[in-house]
Amino acid sequence: MNRLRTSFQQTTGQISGHGKRNVGVLKTAFAAVADEMASDQYGTGAIIEPFEQKFADVLGMDDAVFFPSGTMAQQVALRIWSDETDNRTVAYHPLCHLEIHEQDGLKELHPIETILVGAADRLMTLDEIKALPDIACLLLELPQREIGGVAPAFSELETISRYCRERGIRLHLDGARLFEMLPYYEKTAAEIAGLFDSIYISFYKGLGGIAGAILAGPAAFCQTARIWKRRYGGDLISLYPYIVSADYYYELRKDRMGQYYEQAKQLAEQFNALPGVHTTPEVPVSNMFHLHFDGQAADISPKLEQVQEETGLGFVGYLVDKDGYCSTEISVGDAYGELDQQTRDAGFARLRQAFS
Amino acid sequence: MNRLRTSFQQTTGQISGHGKRNVGVLKTAFAAVADEMASDQYGTGAIIEPFEQKFADVLGMDDAVFFPSGTMAQQVALRIWSDETDNRTVAYHPLCHLEIHEQDGLKELHPIETILVGAADRLMTLDEIKALPDIACLLLELPQREIGGVAPAFSELETISRYCRERGIRLHLDGARLFEMLPYYEKTAAEIAGLFDSIYISFYKGLGGIAGAILAGPAAFCQTARIWKRRYGGDLISLYPYIVSADYYYELRKDRMGQYYEQAKQLAEQFNALPGVHTTPEVPVSNMFHLHFDGQAADISPKLEQVQEETGLGFVGYLVDKDGYCSTEISVGDAYGELDQQTRDAGFARLRQAFS
Numbered sequence: 001m002n003r004l005r006t007s008f009q010q011t012t013g014q015i016s017g018h019g020k021r022n023v024g025v026l027k028t029a030f031a032a033v034a035d036e037m038a039s040d041q042y043g044t045g046a047i048i049e050p051f052e053q054k055f056a057d058v059l060g061m062d063d064a065v066f067f068p069s070g071t072m073a074q075q076v077a078l079r080i081w082s083d084e085t086d087n088r089t090v091a092y093h094p095l096c097h098l099e100i101h102e103q104d105g106l107k108e109l110h111p112i113e114t115i116l117v118g119a120a121d122r123l124m125t126l127d128e129i130k131a132l133p134d135i136a137c138l139l140l141e142l143p144q145r146e147i148g149g150v151a152p153a154f155s156e157l158e159t160i161s162r163y164c165r166e167r168g169i170r171l172h173l174d175g176a177r178l179f180e181m182l183p184y185y186e187k188t189a190a191e192i193a194g195l196f197d198s199i200y201i202s203f204y205k206g207l208g209g210i211a212g213a214i215l216a217g218p219a220a221f222c223q224t225a226r227i228w229k230r231r232y233g234g235d236l237i238s239l240y241p242y243i244v245s246a247d248y249y250y251e252l253r254k255d256r257m258g259q260y261y262e263q264a265k266q267l268a269e270q271f272n273a274l275p276g277v278h279t280t281p282e283v284p285v286s287n288m289f290h291l292h293f294d295g296q297a298a299d300i301s302p303k304l305e306q307v308q309e310e311t312g313l314g315f316v317g318y319l320v321d322k323d324g325y326c327s328t329e330i331s332v333g334d335a336y337g338e339l340d341q342q343t344r345d346a347g348f349a350r351l352r353q354a355f356s
Numbered sequence: 357m358n359r360l361r362t363s364f365q366q367t368t369g370q371i372s373g374h375g376k377r378n379v380g381v382l383k384t385a386f387a388a389v390a391d392e393m394a395s396d397q398y399g400t401g402a403i404i405e406p407f408e409q410k411f412a413d414v415l416g417m418d419d420a421v422f423f424p425s426g427t428m429a430q431q432v433a434l435r436i437w438s439d440e441t442d443n444r445t446v447a448y449h450p451l452c453h454l455e456i457h458e459q460d461g462l463k464e465l466h467p468i469e470t471i472l473v474g475a476a477d478r479l480m481t482l483d484e485i486k487a488l489p490d491i492a493c494l495l496l497e498l499p500q501r502e503i504g505g506v507a508p509a510f511s512e513l514e515t516i517s518r519y520c521r522e523r524g525i526r527l528h529l530d531g532a533r534l535f536e537m538l539p540y541y542e543k544t545a546a547e548i549a550g551l552f553d554s555i556y557i558s559f560y561k562g563l564g565g566i567a568g569a570i571l572a573g574p575a576a577f578c579q580t581a582r583i584w585k586r587r588y589g590g591d592l593i594s595l596y597p598y599i600v601s602a603d604y605y606y607e608l609r610k611d612r613m614g615q616y617y618e619q620a621k622q623l624a625e626q627f628n629a630l631p632g633v634h635t636t637p638e639v640p641v642s643n644m645f646h647l648h649f650d651g652q653a654a655d656i657s658p659k660l661e662q663v664q665e666e667t668g669l670g671f672v673g674y675l676v677d678k679d680g681y682c683s684t685e686i687s688v689g690d691a692y693g694e695l696d697q698q699t700r701d702a703g704f705a706r707l708r709q710a711f712s
Contacts (some may be wrong), residue, residue, distance in 0.1 A: 030382065232427075
């Protein structure tokens with residue numbers, strides 16, 4: 001499998017991502033920033049406060065708090081809603097980030113119980129939400145990343161939101177890829193966030209920053225979130241390396257999400273036309289999808305390595321074995337747009353040859 | 357009080373610190389780093405792994421883990437020792453960072469009880485340690501920052517260490533300012549760390565980095581610490597902005613600690629010669645001390661502002677009222693060495709005039 005990664009890294013162009021995650025990402029973001037700009041200082045100062053207010057405005061919320069990570073931000077959000085409703089139970093999708101990527105941080109650090117809603121291979125349904133016992137908070141992720149980036153229709157979100165408000169259930173949005181969803185919904189970030197009580201967004205997914213997250217919500221919620229940020233050790237004396245880069249790449253890429261979305265649909269169509277290859281969703285609703293090959297990684301990898309070595313075009317950097325097939329994730333970013341048509345066509349032609 | 361801060365910030369030279377905390381600190385550290393250097397990736401990669409090993413070696417420990425903050429690192433250390441000894445009680449000084457600066461994170465996030473050892477205005481004694489009930493871990497801070505930067509003799513540390521080992525009490529070092537203590541002890545970092553089971557060091561105190569911390573200890577301890585780092589949301593996809601700068605300023609300043617220490621003693625002596633002014637400790641044991649003025653901040657501030665405005669030399673950026681006096685903290689860094697003798701002499705002459 002390392003050979004596949006190496007062959008991907010050695011390509012001169014890639015269908016996914018924004019290019020390499022290297023120190024150049026930082027240096028580019030800081031190139032035009034004056035040395036004299038003062039650091040933030042434990043959450044205060046001109047580098048952080050207007051930035052937080054900007055994202056409060058973008059999301060149509062009272063206030064917003066910059067966190068070093070989404071892991072920290074979302075645990076804090078669920079704890080605050082749990083305390084506020086005096087209810088120790090929260091609910092989310094079986095493949096929620098908190099359930100599978102955080103070493104059970106939520107449950108190890110807080111007196112919180114979780115309920116997994118619905119099945120791992122699809123979105124949760126309104127009926128499943130209605131069948132839940134009394135909960136403090138329901139977390140929805142848009143798009144549901146671990147199943148390829150799938151999302152409910154906006155009208156369904158409205159129905160879920162209405163139901164939760166009627167029942168006093170706080171609705172939190174894992175909006176790690178919220179901006180990536182806007183072209184599909186044809187809504188503003190604030191219009192989507194408006195259906196939720198709190199929201200987290202990430203700066204290093206489609207936006208391609210270095211790291212960091214915003215947690216936005218009502219004023220009192222954010223005030224309490226700042227206390228928890230201190231408790232977690234997330235209130236660093238200086239967060240500006242992440243903030244400056246987050247702002248730089250947000251401004252650079254926020255208006256490119258429609259382009260990434262169209263390119264993702266185009267790419268998925270090309271993959272789905274190959275024998276033994278398919279994507280989920282079949283038609284992407286954001287810049288991402290999962291790409292599946294019939295067969296096991298041990299058999300598929302050498303074919304992909306050969307194509308990548310011959311064409312210089314990077315398709316796949318890793319494969320995970322599933323039941324009878326193997327999978328990877330594609331997230332379209334700037335790299336795809338930097339390819340010329342001829343390189344793309346030649347790459348797919350060679351891929352078709354390898355998989356026929 | 358804001359006028360005092362402003363007058364300090366507008367001076368052209370300062371007796372404490374390393375100069376302004378601004379974006380230039382980052383840019384300087386990255387100036388010689390190639391754009392192509394790959395980011396760390398969730399704790400792995402060439403930018404973080406050799407760095408962690410380097411500090412494991414510096415501290416003579418099996419392993420070391422880079423954390424975004426000391427707050428996170430130390431809570432994790434205490435939790436691990438608590439779990440390992442199956443004992444929910446830890447003990448530390450009444451003015452320990454965990455007790456007064458972390459919004460009770462340790463107690464809010466973990467099932468841990470704390471015992472405050474001794475009195476707030478002095479170091480804890482061996483007898484007080486011996487009088488403790490059964491505890492998982494004792495945390496010592498070197499130097500004890502909140503009382504001016506005071507530290508026990510090395511022989512006393514050895515005695516405490518021996519006692520704790522005999523009793524199965526884990527001994528953790530808050531070594532935020534460990535490197536600053538080495539000239540006084542005339543020991544290596546590893547010789548001091550060797551008395552402890554685990555140790556945290558900070559990169560933005562005397563070293564003057566941007567942020568970040570190392571937690572070092574036995575191999576199994578560090579392995580568990582990495583799990584807790586993930587749980588806390590401290591296992592960022594990219595921590596290199598802090599790591600690269602930490603390494604840069606460590607290399608730049610690690611051999612200057614003796615100089616800062618001598619300068620701190622010299623400065624304290626000059627302050628103690630002024631009427632109505634004294635320092636704690638009277639003779640510093642590191643680069644830091646607390647500086648006290650008889651009277652209240654409202655009366656002292658205007659005098660200091662005037663001296664700072666007239667001389668262009670920054671002595672004090674803030675004052676905190678105590679009982680009959682007011683105080684500030686001095687930490688000697690590069691800024692002091694950049695002053696010429698004439699500026700220093702003229703500054704102290706003017707200060708003497710103001711306080712006579």
